[in-house]
Amino acid sequence: MFDNFPLWPARASTASGNVDALFIFLLIVSGLMTLLIFTALVYFAARYRYRRGVSAEQIEGSIPLELTWTTIPFLVFLVIFAWGAVVYFKSRTPPRDSTEVYVVAKQWMWKLEHAEGQREINELHVPVGQDVKLIMTSQDVIHSFYVPAFRMKQDVLPGRYTMAWFHATKAGTYHLFCAEYCGTQHSGMIGAIVVMEPAQYEAWMSGGSTGPLSATGEKIFAELGCATCHRTDTQGRGPNLQGVFGKPVLLEDGRTVTADENYIRESILDPGAKIVSGFKPVMPTFQGLVSEEQLNALVAYVKSLSQPVATPTSTAAATQQDNPKAAGSQVQ
Amino acid sequence: MSDHSKSSPLKMYFSVWAALLLGTFITYKAAYIELGRFNAAVALIIATVKALLVALFFMHIKGAHEKLLKLVVISTVFFLFILLFLSMADYGTRSWS
Amino acid sequence: MSMATATIQTVERENYLNKEYGVGSWLFTTDHKRIALLYLISITFFFFIGGFFALLIRLELLTPAGDLVQADTYNKLFTMHGMVMVFFFLIPSIPAVLGNFLVPMMIGAKDLAFPRINLLSWYLYIIGGVMMMHCVLTGGVDTGWTFYTPFSTAFTNTKIVEAGLSIFVAGFSSILTGLNFVVTIHRMRAPGMTWSRLPLFIWAHYATSIIQILGTPVIAITIVLVAVERTLHLGIFDPKLGGDPLLFQHLFWFYSHPAVYIMILPSMGVVTEIIACFARKRIFGYSFVAFSSIAIAVFGFLVWAHHMFVAGISLYSALIFSLLSYAVAVPSAVKVFNWTATLYKGSIHYDAPMLYAFGFIGLFTMGGLTGLFLAALGIDVHVTDTYFVIAHFHYIMVGGALMGYLGGLHFWWPKISGRLYPESWARLAALIVFLGFNLTFFPQFVLGYLGMPRRYFHYPQEFQVLNVLSTAGATVLGVGYLLPMIYFLWSMRYGKPAPDNPWNAAGLEWMTSSPPTTFNFETEPVVTWEAYNYDELDKPRREEVKVVG
Amino acid sequence: MSDSTLIGLHHQEEHHPELLHHFAEAQQQRDAASLGMWIFLGTEVMFFGGLFCAYLIYRRAYFGDFGAASKSINATLGATNTAVLICSSLTVVLAVWAAQTARRSLLLISLVITMLLGLVFLGIKADEYKDKFEEHHVPGASFSFDHVPIPGHPDQYANPRHAEIFFALYFIMTGLHALHMIIGLGLFAWLLFMAWKGHFTPEYHTPIEIGGLYWHFVDIVWIYLFPLLYLIDRHP
Numbered sequence A: 001m002f003d004n005f006p007l008w009p010a011r012a013s014t015a016s017g018n019v020d021a022l023f024i025f026l027l028i029v030s031g032l033m034t035l036l037i038f039t040a041l042v043y044f045a046a047r048y049r050y051r052r053g054v055s056a057e058q059i060e061g062s063i064p065l066e067l068t069w070t071t072i073p074f075l076v077f078l079v080i081f082a083w084g085a086v087v088y089f090k091s092r093t094p095p096r097d098s099t100e101v102y103v104v105a106k107q108w109m110w111k112l113e114h115a116e117g118q119r120e121i122n123e124l125h126v127p128v129g130q131d132v133k134l135i136m137t138s139q140d141v142i143h144s145f146y147v148p149a150f151r152m153k154q155d156v157l158p159g160r161y162t163m164a165w166f167h168a169t170k171a172g173t174y175h176l177f178c179a180e181y182c183g184t185q186h187s188g189m190i191g192a193i194v195v196m197e198p199a200q201y202e203a204w205m206s207g208g209s210t211g212p213l214s215a216t217g218e219k220i221f222a223e224l225g226c227a228t229c230h231r232t233d234t235q236g237r238g239p240n241l242q243g244v245f246g247k248p249v250l251l252e253d254g255r256t257v258t259a260d261e262n263y264i265r266e267s268i269l270d271p272g273a274k275i276v277s278g279f280k281p282v283m284p285t286f287q288g289l290v291s292e293e294q295l296n297a298l299v300a301y302v303k304s305l306s307q308p309v310a311t312p313t314s315t316a317a318a319t320q321q322d323n324p325k326a327a328g329s330q331v332q
Numbered sequence B: 001m002s003d004h005s006k007s008s009p010l011k012m013y014f015s016v017w018a019a020l021l022l023g024t025f026i027t028y029k030a031a032y033i034e035l036g037r038f039n040a041a042v043a044l045i046i047a048t049v050k051a052l053l054v055a056l057f058f059m060h061i062k063g064a065h066e067k068l069l070k071l072v073v074i075s076t077v078f079f080l081f082i083l084l085f086l087s088m089a090d091y092g093t094r095s096w097s
Numbered sequence C: 001m002s003m004a005t006a007t008i009q010t011v012e013r014e015n016y017l018n019k020e021y022g023v024g025s026w027l028f029t030t031d032h033k034r035i036a037l038l039y040l041i042s043i044t045f046f047f048f049i050g051g052f053f054a055l056l057i058r059l060e061l062l063t064p065a066g067d068l069v070q071a072d073t074y075n076k077l078f079t080m081h082g083m084v085m086v087f088f089f090l091i092p093s094i095p096a097v098l099g100n101f102l103v104p105m106m107i108g109a110k111d112l113a114f115p116r117i118n119l120l121s122w123y124l125y126i127i128g129g130v131m132m133m134h135c136v137l138t139g140g141v142d143t144g145w146t147f148y149t150p151f152s153t154a155f156t157n158t159k160i161v162e163a164g165l166s167i168f169v170a171g172f173s174s175i176l177t178g179l180n181f182v183v184t185i186h187r188m189r190a191p192g193m194t195w196s197r198l199p200l201f202i203w204a205h206y207a208t209s210i211i212q213i214l215g216t217p218v219i220a221i222t223i224v225l226v227a228v229e230r231t232l233h234l235g236i237f238d239p240k241l242g243g244d245p246l247l248f249q250h251l252f253w254f255y256s257h258p259a260v261y262i263m264i265l266p267s268m269g270v271v272t273e274i275i276a277c278f279a280r281k282r283i284f285g286y287s288f289v290a291f292s293s294i295a296i297a298v299f300g301f302l303v304w305a306h307h308m309f310v311a312g313i314s315l316y317s318a319l320i321f322s323l324l325s326y327a328v329a330v331p332s333a334v335k336v337f338n339w340t341a342t343l344y345k346g347s348i349h350y351d352a353p354m355l356y357a358f359g360f361i362g363l364f365t366m367g368g369l370t371g372l373f374l375a376a377l378g379i380d381v382h383v384t385d386t387y388f389v390i391a392h393f394h395y396i397m398v399g400g401a402l403m404g405y406l407g408g409l410h411f412w413w414p415k416i417s418g419r420l421y422p423e424s425w426a427r428l429a430a431l432i433v434f435l436g437f438n439l440t441f442f443p444q445f446v447l448g449y450l451g452m453p454r455r456y457f458h459y460p461q462e463f464q465v466l467n468v469l470s471t472a473g474a475t476v477l478g479v480g481y482l483l484p485m486i487y488f489l490w491s492m493r494y495g496k497p498a499p500d501n502p503w504n505a506a507g508l509e510w511m512t513s514s515p516p517t518t519f520n521f522e523t524e525p526v527v528t529w530e531a532y533n534y535d536e537l538d539k540p541r542r543e544e545v546k547v548v549g
Numbered sequence D: 001m002s003d004s005t006l007i008g009l010h011h012q013e014e015h016h017p018e019l020l021h022h023f024a025e026a027q028q029q030r031d032a033a034s035l036g037m038w039i040f041l042g043t044e045v046m047f048f049g050g051l052f053c054a055y056l057i058y059r060r061a062y063f064g065d066f067g068a069a070s071k072s073i074n075a076t077l078g079a080t081n082t083a084v085l086i087c088s089s090l091t092v093v094l095a096v097w098a099a100q101t102a103r104r105s106l107l108l109i110s111l112v113i114t115m116l117l118g119l120v121f122l123g124i125k126a127d128e129y130k131d132k133f134e135e136h137h138v139p140g141a142s143f144s145f146d147h148v149p150i151p152g153h154p155d156q157y158a159n160p161r162h163a164e165i166f167f168a169l170y171f172i173m174t175g176l177h178a179l180h181m182i183i184g185l186g187l188f189a190w191l192l193f194m195a196w197k198g199h200f201t202p203e204y205h206t207p208i209e210i211g212g213l214y215w216h217f218v219d220i221v222w223i224y225l226f227p228l229l230y231l232i233d234r235h236p
Ligand code: HEA
Pocket: A029, A030, A033, A037, A072, A073, A074, A076, A077, C146, C260, C261, C263, C264, C306, C307, C308, C325, C326, C328, C329, C330, C332, C333, C334, C336, C364, C365, C366, C367, C368, C369, C371, C372, C374, C375, C376, C380, C383, C384, C385, C389, C392, C393, C396, C397, C401
C-alpha cells in the first residue's frame, strides 16, 4: 500500500467490498450520463454550428421529453439511494458479539483500550476475521475515526459515545486518520491499524495487559462507592445492575429507554436525567470525578454484568431475549 | 394595501384587542391547571390564535387585495416548520438526551 | 458570432458612467448599475485574496511534509480561503454584480425598488469585508469555514467573534439584495412583461432571493449564539456544559446547504441567457427551466443534514436526508437536459461567453453527479471529509458557478462598459481555465477515494503524485484568471466602442444604449413579445437593427 | 400598474413629493414598500426561528430543568407585559387608521401612547432582569441554581447546567426581542416627528403602515415567547 501512485485504496474489510461495489455502480451510471451529455453537447455543437443563411429552428419544448428526463433520473436516484442506505445500515449495525475496543480521542492522539485491558496509543492491533466494535468518545473537540482501507468513518464526539465497527479481512498495516478538523495538529492525529493473523494476534494479546477492562471497572466501582448502593441483591438504594445492559428500562416518568452505552454513561454523569422507575433520585453525579478512561472501564464493567459467560445455551437465550431493536439503535 | 372603505373598522379593532387580552388571560390561568402534556399544547394553540388575529386584522392580511402577502406569510411559516421539524426529527429518533 | 461593427460615435452619448464624475458620485450613488460596478471591484478584490490563499494551500501541498508554512498558518489559510471565497466572493458574485446591473433592465424598470437599500447593501458588504480583512491581517481564524463547535466556541484562540460578525454583517447585505430583487420583480415589471415572458435569468434570481431571505437569518442567529457562547462561556453548543455540538451543525447547514444554491442558481440563469443567444433559440422547455429554479430553492432547504451523515445524527434522519438530497438533484438534471436540448437545431456560435457556458454545463454535470455519490449514505461514510468532497464542490463552485460568472461578465461586458473585449484572448483564457481547472481538481477525486482527508497540511507519501498534479493545475488556473482581469481593464480604455446590441441578443437590456443611461430607458418599454424571440431577431436582421434610445 | 403607463409622461408633473423617481405611481411605491416589509418580517421570523429551534430541542431534552428554571421567573410580570404589548398593538392600528382618515390629533396621540406602552414594557423587562441578576440566574461565572426542585418531583433537584441553558436562551430571546422593541421605539419617534410635521395624508402614510407592521410583528414574537419561557410546567 505504500506504492507511490495508487489509484484504488486497499481493501481490507467486509465493508470495503460493499462500498466499492456501489461506488463502481455509480461510476458506471454517472460515466454513462456524462458520456451521454458530453456526446450530445459536442455533436450538437458541431452539427448545428452557425452557417450563413441557415437559421435556427425554434422548438418550444416537449412535455413527454420533460417527463422522461424527470422520471428516469429520479428512478435511478431511488436505486442509488436504496443501495446506499443498505450499505450504510450494515456499516452502522455492529454484530452482537464483537470484541470491543474503547476509543478516547483527544487533541491530538488516539487512546485505545481493548476490552481485555491492552492499552495502545495511535495504534490498534486487531485480528483478521473478527468483528470489532469501537465505542468512542472525545475528551475535547470533535474528531473522526477514519480507516480508508476499511471504508469506515465515524465522528467522535465529546460528551457521548458514538460507535463503529469493522471486520478486517486482510492482514497488514493501514492508515488511521482523524478526518474531522480538530485544531493545529489535525493532520498529525494519525495512526495505524495493524491487522494480524489470529495466531500472531494471540501472541500480541498475551503481553502487556493490566487485566480486562471490566476488572478495572470493578475496582473503580468499589473505590467510588458505587457498590454501596448498587448491590447484587434487591436491598440496595439503587437498582441491581446485573443484567441491566441491553435491556429496556422503565423510567419514573413512564418512558422506556434501552440501556445502551450512552445510557450507562449518562446514568453516571447525569443521574437525574433519567430516573429508574421505583427509585429515588439520590444517586450523586460523578461528573468531573471520573476521567473518560475510568468511565469506559465502568461502562465495560456494567456491561460485563450482563454477559453470563457461562454455558453457550444461556448466551443464546440472552440473545433471544434482547430487544431486537436494541442492537441496531445502539449506534448513534 | 389600505382599502379606503368608508365604514369604520374601529369596532373590529377593539374586539380583536379584547380577544387578545382574553387569550392572554386564559393562557396565564391555564398554565396553573394540571393538564399533563396538554399544558404546552393549550398554550401554543392560544398563542397561534392570537398571532393569527394580529396578523389577519391588525396587519390587514385579511383585507389585503393581493394573494401575494398571504403567500409570503405562508411560505415563511412553511420554512420555519421545516427548520423545526427536520431538526427535531433527528433528536426525536436518537437516544441522546 | 461576428460583433457587428459599431457606428463610430463622435459625440459620446450621456450614460450612467459619464453622467457624473468624482468619488462622491460613486460612493453615494443609488444607481443600480453604478452599485453593480462598486460590487464588481470589491468582489474581484476578494476573489484574488481568496485565490492567493488557494495558491499558498496548493504550494504547501506540493510535498507531503509540512514545510512551507506552520500547521496553524495552514489551518488559517484554508479557513480564510473558504470564508472569503464563499461569503465575500461567490455568494455575492452574480447577484450583486450581474443581478444588480441586469435585473431592473431585463424587466424594464428604471431601478431596483429600493435604491438606497441597495447602496446600504454594498456598504454592509464593505463593512463586513473590512472586518474580514482586519481579521485576516491580525491573525485570522483557524476553524475551517464551517466553524464547528465546540472547537470554535471553547478551544481555538483565534478571532472567531470578529470573523463571525463580519459574516453576520455581510449576511445582511445578502438578505437586503434578495429582498430588493423580489420586490423589484414583483412590483416593477414593465407593462407587458408577464411572468412567462421573464428572462430565465430573472427566474433564477427570484429563486436565489428566496434562499437569501429565508436562509441567511438562520446563520446570522447561529453566529450570534456562537459569539455569545464564546464570550460568556455559555453551554448552548458545548457538551461540557450540557449543550449539543450537533445543534450547531444543524443550524449551520440549514443555511449553508441552501447557500450552495445561492451560488449556483444565478450562474444557471446566466448560462441560460448565453445559450439562448449563441444558439439563436428559444430555451427548450422554458417553464420547466423556470420552475426547476424554484424547485431547487425549495427542496434545497430539505437536505441540509447530508453534511452530517457520520456526525452522529440518528440513522432514521440520515435516511430522510439522503432521500431528499436525491429529490433536489432532479430539477438540476432537468436543467442540464433542457440546455442540451436547446442546442438541437440551433445555429451555434462559439464566442467566449458560449465557451464558458459549455464549460459550465460539463463541469457542473460532473460536480453534480459526484454530489450523488456523496448523497449515497454508504459512500459518504468513506469519502466525507476527504478530497472527494473538496473536488465535488470545486467542480460545482469553480467549474460551475465561477465559469458562469465569467461567461456572464464577458457576455454583458459591452453593455456594462460600452467597450468590446478582445475576443481571441477571451477564448484563449476560457480554454486555459478549463484545462487548468480539470488538472487541479480531477486528481482530487482520486485522492479522496484513496482516503486523503481534507484540511491536512501534511500527508502520507503515496498521495504526492496526485497532489503535484493538482498544484500544477492551480498555477495554470491562476494564469487563466489573471488574463480576463487584464484584458477587461485594457478594454475599458482601448477596446472598440460597443454597439448597443453586439450579440444581436434578445432581452430588454439590449434595447437600450451601451452603456445605458441612468434610468436605463429613454422611454418606458412596453413588452409585446415572448422571451428569447430569436426567430424574430434573426429575420429582419439585414434590414434594420432596432435601437431604442 | 397597466393603465398608469399610458399616462406615463405627464404623471411626472403631478408627482407627490414623496414619490421616488423610479416609480411610475404612488400605488406602485406603496405596494413595493409593504411587500418589502413583509419579506423583511419573513427574514425576522427565520432569525428568531433558529432560537426557537434551539429552545425546542433543549426543552425536550431537559424538560424538568427547564420547568424549574421557568418557574423562577415572574409569570405575572410576563402576563402584564403581554397585555401591555397587545394594547400597544391596538394603538398602532389606531394610528394607521387615523392617518388613513386624516385624524391628525388621534394619530399623534396614538403614536405617543404606543411609545409610552413600549417604554412600560421595557421597564417591566428591566425589572425582571434585575431580579434575575440578584438571584444569580444570569448565566456566567456567578450563576447559581442549586437545590431547586423540579416541578412535580419535589425530591429531585434541577441540574444547574441545564437550567443555565434555559437562562441563556431566556436572555438571548428576550434580549433580542427587547432590542427589536428599542429599534421600534426609534422608528416610532421618527414617525411621530413626521406626523407632527404633518407629512402624512390619506394619500401618503406608507411609513406609518410599514412601521405598524414591524410593531405588530414584535408583538407576535412576544405572544410566543410568553408561554414558552414563562409558563413551562407552572401547575402545582
Ligand atoms: C454551488 C455549490 C454546490 C452545489 C450546487 C451542490 C450540489 C449538490 N451537492 Fe454539494 N457541496 C457543496 C457545494 C455544492 N453542492 C459544498 C461547498 C460542500 C462541502 C461543504 C464543506 O463541507 O465544506 C458540499 C458537500 C456535499 C455533501 C456532503 C459531503 C460530505 O461532507 O460528506 C453532499 C452529500 O450529499 C452533497 C451533495 C450534493 C448534491 C446531491 C447536489 C445536487 O444539487 C447536484 C445536482 C446535479 C446533478 C445531479 C447533475 C446533473 C444531473 C444529471 C445530468 C442527471 C442525470 C443523472 C443520472 C440519471 C444519474 N454535497
